[in-house]
Amino acid sequence: xxxxxxxxxxxxxxxxxxxxxxxxxxxxxxxxxxxxxxxxxxxxxxxxxxxxxxxxxxxxxxxxxxxxxxxxxxxxxxxxxxxxxxxxxxxxxxxxxxxxxxxxxxxxxxxxxxxxxxxxxxxxxxxxxxxxxxxxxxxxxxxxxxxxxxxxxxxxxxxxxxxxxxxxxxxxxxxxxxxxxxxxxx
Amino acid sequence: xxxxxxxxxxxxxxxxxxxxxxxxxxxxxxxxxxxxxxxxxxxxxxxxxxxxxxxxxxxxxxxxxxxxxxxxxxxxxxxxxxxxxxxxxxxxxxxxxxxxxxxxxxxxxxxxxxxxxxxxxxxxxxxxxxxxxxxxxxxxxxxxxxxxxxxxxxxxxxxxxxxxxxxxxxxxxxxxxxxxxxxxxxxxxxxxxxxxxxxxxxxxxxx
Numbered sequence: 001x002x003x004x005x006x007x008x009x010x011x012x013x014x015x016x017x018x019x020x021x022x023x024x025x026x027x028x029x030x031x032x033x034x035x036x037x038x039x040x041x042x043x044x045x046x047x048x049x050x051x052x053x054x055x056x057x058x059x060x061x062x063x064x065x066x067x068x069x070x071x072x073x074x075x076x077x078x079x080x081x082x083x084x085x086x087x088x089x090x091x092x093x094x095x096x097x098x099x100x101x102x103x104x105x106x107x108x109x110x111x112x113x114x115x116x117x118x119x120x121x122x123x124x125x126x127x128x129x130x131x132x133x134x135x136x137x138x139x140x141x142x143x144x145x146x147x148x149x150x151x152x153x154x155x156x157x158x159x160x161x162x163x164x165x166x167x168x169x170x171x172x173x174x175x176x177x178x179x180x181x182x183x184x185x186x
Numbered sequence: 187x188x189x190x191x192x193x194x195x196x197x198x199x200x201x202x203x204x205x206x207x208x209x210x211x212x213x214x215x216x217x218x219x220x221x222x223x224x225x226x227x228x229x230x231x232x233x234x235x236x237x238x239x240x241x242x243x244x245x246x247x248x249x250x251x252x253x254x255x256x257x258x259x260x261x262x263x264x265x266x267x268x269x270x271x272x273x274x275x276x277x278x279x280x281x282x283x284x285x286x287x288x289x290x291x292x293x294x295x296x297x298x299x300x301x302x303x304x305x306x307x308x309x310x311x312x313x314x315x316x317x318x319x320x321x322x323x324x325x326x327x328x329x330x331x332x333x334x335x336x337x338x339x340x341x342x343x344x345x346x347x348x349x350x351x352x353x354x355x356x357x358x359x360x361x362x363x364x365x366x367x368x369x370x371x372x373x374x375x376x377x378x379x380x381x382x383x384x385x386x387x388x389x390x391x392x393x
Binding site (some may be wrong): 004047119 | 220223244249250253260263266267272274278336339360
């Protein structure tokens, strides 16, 4: 191997150099993950509970609903006062994931946007009180986006973000309908 | 000390990443619709660019020049991933707020550029200060863009209303075209400022 003497590296050595870099990088990430993963999982459960508490303030405890995946029932004095249901719909920039709290009678209590890709400053205002507050106590048939201020029963669209408004409303409507179906079928 | 200060300072004015080098303009458009978003992004970049410059400088003698760019990208990606994992475990709320920004940082031109231009040729301490200065310049530039866009686009700064109800928000400032126009004016303004500074220097006979 004459290559080593005049500092000309063989392709193999160059490749090894990159491999070594990736290997070290992988080891560092794996090490970090090993330490942080259990803590992160614990925190995720805590965050989820906090999120549900924020949605249903009166609830004393949350129990997973057996037949429905990722559904939780919020209970007070042994009675179910609300269901917390995941919802998803397609917005302006992709899927909008939400957590919706619905009473057994099929009224919206509140909702929470978990992940979205909407335009900052326009569509992402859906999580703010001005828009979000409109959903409280609404029934499935009222959940319709309008641009007519006189229709107080319906949902007023956000300025410049009609698609996001419609998507959020659609997701919540579906969640409410699912709950009504679930309660009715029991 | 003076030399380090100069290295730090050039990132803020003379070689400002956005206004002078015109690097990483894409995130400067995408995430600066509000002041708080801009600040978050700026600070994240500040941290990653400083850390990456340090790592690249430490390893500059063992990395083969032919594969240096992939190695730099691996280094940035590692730093970002580690930061993500740590935040997810110990500061989930902050992680949620930073979520989309952190992943974007991996491909920032400015970070790769500083690794290539500066950190790979200089020792650790100057590289650290270069990263710090460039990061500060980037964060300040983003913050300036964010404040102007939020002010004209929604009439608020950091979410606090400053303009009264008489103000009709200009929607275009929130949307990408507004950012394009604004950055154009800001680059022009910055150019005028640096030219003026140079003229003053010349008149004093310093250069």
